[in-house]
Amino acid sequence: MIGDVIMKEYNSEEEFLKDYDSSKFEKLSMTTDIVILSVSSKDSSNYRKTDKKMMSVLLVKRDTFPYKGKWCLPGGFLNPKEETLEECARRILKRETNLSNIYLEQLYTFDRIDRDPRMRIVSTAYVALIDKNRLTDQVENASWFDIIELEEKNNVVKITMTNGEEIIDFSIKKILREKTTDRYDFKTEENEKLAFDHDLVILSGIERIRNKVNYTDIVFNMMPEYFTLGELQQVYEVILNKKLLDPAFRRIIAKKTVKTTKMKTGEGHRPSYLFKYKR
Amino acid sequence: MIGDVIMKEYNSEEEFLKDYDSSKFEKLSMTTDIVILSVSSKDSSNYRKTDKKMMSVLLVKRDTFPYKGKWCLPGGFLNPKEETLEECARRILKRETNLSNIYLEQLYTFDRIDRDPRMRIVSTAYVALIDKNRLTDQVENASWFDIIELEEKNNVVKITMTNGEEIIDFSIKKILREKTTDRYDFKTEENEKLAFDHDLVILSGIERIRNKVNYTDIVFNMMPEYFTLGELQQVYEVILNKKLLDPAFRRIIAKKTVKTTKMKTGEGHRPSYLFKYKR
């Protein structure tokens, strides 16, 4: 431990701190990157069919080196004098979405030595969940990418997303960690469009949400105040990447929702009741 | 974002990197702290009774300021030029236990601004699980503390631990986070003996293991090669902090264990078969 090299004897903590030379320690920069997730729907051509739901991620186009022209997660440097990592993340969230009061959780600290070509930068990633309906302003350079494909085969995950103009696809190999049966190291197999290690960060974020969706109430952070159970079920299905059975879903979700008297009509089929989240 | 102040136009990434002045960014120091958990047993006075099992944490007595004389988790500064946080953690683990090949997982990044009185230090904490039987050498200044009491009442957790000579006890308040039903901020209520925010780190580590114990195989990292089902059940009980029913436990654990022909005898009661972990 570098701190151990200090030999001089001090009699009080104050005395020690006064004499403390913090430059003895090698320092580095930290950033936060945020996986901002939401749910979009793609209009169906058939007037009867409901819109197809997809998860979407907010990305920013880089206009400076390194990785100029590539897409990356919203993020920024930590100001060590003034803010915590979470405050830093909320500052960036505010900048990118103009919203406060957003669900935010620390995801993981990414620290591969060569993850940034400039210098050693350690990044603590966060996941944020928002309901897209709350968004008003469009931030420059930022764009929502809908995840149109997410496939896992032989421990290789392939993700394809698009903002309507551009397509980003990448694949990541999941390597089982030693001494575990359920933890994986992620390794990029293909990634042409995303800067840094943000492909790995995005996958970590999606998996975190997927793992928590069944035993927490996080989905409701992505829902508007009133929603139908069909819509809610679709969000679960998109996150879990599989179909659910209606009766089972309704049984489980009944504890977490309240039926209102409002209805959603004009959909070309039987109208449905609107529900609210019940804590 | 501090990086945005760079105005000069570059035509290639190489050119940019060459000119890049990393001192523009405010830097800070990082450390890793490791919650090394294991299971101890306290000899029973009654020859018939089995030894009582407890979780234990490895702590180090600080011999320099700050917090001179207090106990803290094994940890150390990250060398930003040469190592990742996990490599740093393994280096410290090796130093403190003289073991490699230990179960290690990233826990959380702690970054309260005033968590270290010297300067801004962000610490990424790890949890390590070991089987105490693998330990041979005794490291100076380090000591195992058995958790003799862990009680949660009205969202206040009280933990008491001892190394046989000294008693450390502290209490932490769990405050429900906004927009969640299951996530808490930890706040120290009482803590006289532990340095930094290591009381919070220890509780986070214990809760992480508790949350994972039912859907992963992590316990086996704390077990010797051969063990009885009674011993294994006690370890689960200690981690979950509650009694389990024998038949139910045996049903579930049967999938993860193999019965051997070996037996454990001389215990003052019916001998039991020894089992091994089955992946």
Added chain:
DNA sequence: CCAATAGTGTCTGTGAGACAGTATAAG
């Protein structure tokens, strides 16, 4: 024999999976 743990049999209730069926809007 006693005390303590090892280990098993079985009933019951809960709840998810599965499938079939009824209800109701727009066009």
Added chain:
DNA sequence: CTTATACTGTCTCACAGACACTATTGG
């Protein structure tokens, strides 16, 4: 009437919780 979704009833099976029971050792 058709099509699509909304919503419900009910059977089955897996499995955890609970309790009672037998087995086996050292002293």
